[in-house]
Amino acid sequence: MTFYNHFQLCSRSFTYFWKLISGSDNHLGILSSKRIFITGGTGTIGVTLVKYLSEKYPKTKITVYSRDEHKQFILARKYPAINCVLGDVRDKDRLEEAIAGHDVVIHLAALKQVPRGESDGSEFTKTNILGTENLLRVSSKVGIEKVVFMSSDKAVLPSSHYGATKLSGERLTAEFAQRNPQTQYSIIRLGNVWKSRGSVSDLISNHSKELFSVTNPDNTRFSIAPAEGVEIILLALMYGRKAEIFIPKMKSFKLHDLLIAADIQETTVVGLREGERMHEILITDKELEKTFQHRDDFFIIVNQEDPNLRSKYISDFHLKPVSNGNIFHSEFAPKLEVTELQTLLNKSDVSADGIHKE
Template identity: 40%
Template sequence: MLNNKSILITGGTGSFGKAFVRTVLQRYPDIKRLVIFSRDELKQYDMAQEFSDTKYTGIRYFIGDVRDEARLRRALEGIDIVIHAAALKQVPAAEYNPFECIKTNVLGAQNLIEACLDSKVQRVVALSTDKAAAPINLYGATKLCSDKLFVAANNIKGSRDIRFSVVRYGNVMGSRGSVIPFFLDKRASGVLPITDAAMTRFNISLQEGVDMVLWSIEHALGGEVLVPKIPSYRITDVAEAIGPECARPVIGVRPGEKIHEEMITASDSFNTVDIGKYYAILPMGARYSIQDYCQQMGGVPVAPGFSYDSGTNEHFLTAAELRELIQIHVDPHHSVE
């Protein structure tokens, strides 16, 4: 699928970017070019220690910011596929610096769209977040705007052979700033602070996120927001898995935080299709109807009023299952043994 193709990934030095690059190089050794586009020279240097351009002759490291459209245009020369993973993601930082978040997450998204439309790019997959569904913080609002921009880009592509799609998933197990590494670090203190005992989250591994993006490159028709079917966990079960003997004081929900993660709202249900491993939220006014999409993708429309959130999910991980997954997907020095 990707052999002899040229790929660019924005935000390529992040957790997803490194996992994506590792997977692509393993599965597609004949890839033509893989461009890591990011603004952090130190992270690029560190990443190059694992993925050097001498060992992997097709890899390239581009210093650049999605806020700089001219630099994006230069980086996109000869590129076939774009993965957009660049974003400002920290909720408190976005609340304190709102327009900086807007400049990267919204204006940066539009810069990339414009540059892709003026190049020979054929596939664009943008990473979204559960926080873009019924957003209650600025970060979520900017990602909803970004999603809308990428979906609407299909309306202005004209006769160009290009498709824009979005993948939306929730909490990545072990990602920086998330609860699992936080609890692992706090375990030695004997105290695991709980924001709310009722809190739940979706759970997806980094590799599952990468596989979903690769699936969308090959199969997405353009304009859909793809959502994976994944299990949930209770925050109390995470605490039990990591520190069963630790105290668990309840400290209250932080500003901009939800009790349950949402990925599909009831308002989305009228345009949502179940396609097996994923749900697809289809755009209004698309070039294809829901019936056409279902026929081509082998899907069925969800029931009116359907919603998908971590609190009402059918599949919850147990503390024992979480403990096993943490040992598989989190760094060895964070062993829960």
Template identity: 35%
Template structure:
């Protein structure tokens, strides 16, 4: 996917992934026509604008707006080629206590993004999902599953428009806002690390890996796919050992809405899931393109019936040593024990 002379809009553009996408786009495609950072947080926009001054990055635009506001989205998408939908209310426990706010942003906001894309001349749309959308037990996961379904179904209502909607679903992003690694690094000064459950596991992906997935979907999606990466898992206790090996791990109990292990593909999904090599893809049950041609083009291989992909049964695991190296590479270059 060549973004030269293209106009891109990122909802939630001041978040961790939005900033990583911005950096990648400017480094790889210095002649991008326009990059619109759409978010509702004016302070984050103010700070990000210091990193990307318009005199050095003339293509950048900072657009204050909320995905809950359909008209604002339509205005922002005027002349946009590609949309990356990263805006979401994502903290599980906060969503449990503020359910209507989560629905307004994650479900109604998704509908508004789809509507705005259909009203304008957008050509490609990639929506960010989460492992918590797979067999959800919390409201956040349920709203993201709903969002996924909305974006997949949007391919069936596009009419004769030249537009493709797809989804990328991945696990915990290492070092992102609110994630466990920065939290543990901060908490180790207190002499113990609070562990929700000693048996807990999670998938692990870097910000750069998340950016790779988004760009892959922009380039390769035919419409309706949910892309899932093949990534390692980690044990939460190994993360704690990597950050503070000589500090007590104190079990404090699972928070509202949390799972012991996360999943990205259920056995029920296996009937529509294909192995693409670096990624899996869950295809929609109703296709508006030729499946045989898709299989041929991507050398896609059907996964076995009953296949499932979850963090507790993964074949690939991070170790204490690999986690330390990743923390230094992706989270804090000055990290020391």
């Protein structure tokens, strides 16, 4: 399956998106001559991004920076033109050495498992906060043109340490955007990435026949396919200026419906884990006041510190205000139907370790 077939399967705005990035005024054409640095590039979205860039812009120079040598080995075999560099975002000197000479930075690296964030909070702090600060400082020092920071819905009014670290990453990115006007910064908030390692969809896809443990069947989660994650990254690269927050249009699903889609009948309810909540939210009530929708495709929380930039955004990109906050709450947002969940469970071409299947 090519990236484009997979994109059409997963993306709910494929037609408009493809027109947007393929038109004569396409700002993404510059990617073909840029050097792109991806932290955490062996994860689910990272691999999907590498696949897209390799197929669409084969002359783009791509560096994947991560800690997992095995995943890098597999990825480099599949895409031999990319450059894989072992390193940790905690190591500022190594990061500076590796990032020098690049133009665009996409920061995907993070520790993400909510329960582990509660039990090993200091490790999450080192990677997700200090590592992000290292990346922002180094990017500023070496003159990176564009920086994209990947956040999460769990950063909104966080109930977990993981969510708190992602909120800190957002605030740090906004701080550096104020300090360094020569660099364009963007923030992306996603829901659960479909079949990413450790996600509920991954666990369900790979479960055996024994009794399946669930926290609460009434839980709801926002969900996004890896190709849709790539879509919003590319849109952020096009439109990002000063730490605007980009949110793709996402449906949510109820855990009970996902269990039906997977034909899992025997379950035991174990209750919410530490730091976990029943439902997720994508923006706060205060953020709703500065949230705008771009046509019918994605949402932008615009920068309020610069009223001129805010006005320019609204006029240039034909943004319209958002009045219904329910779409940003997983309990009330439009739901994926059981049939849609079955399609996603059966047709994803991304394995749990983030490496695409043949």
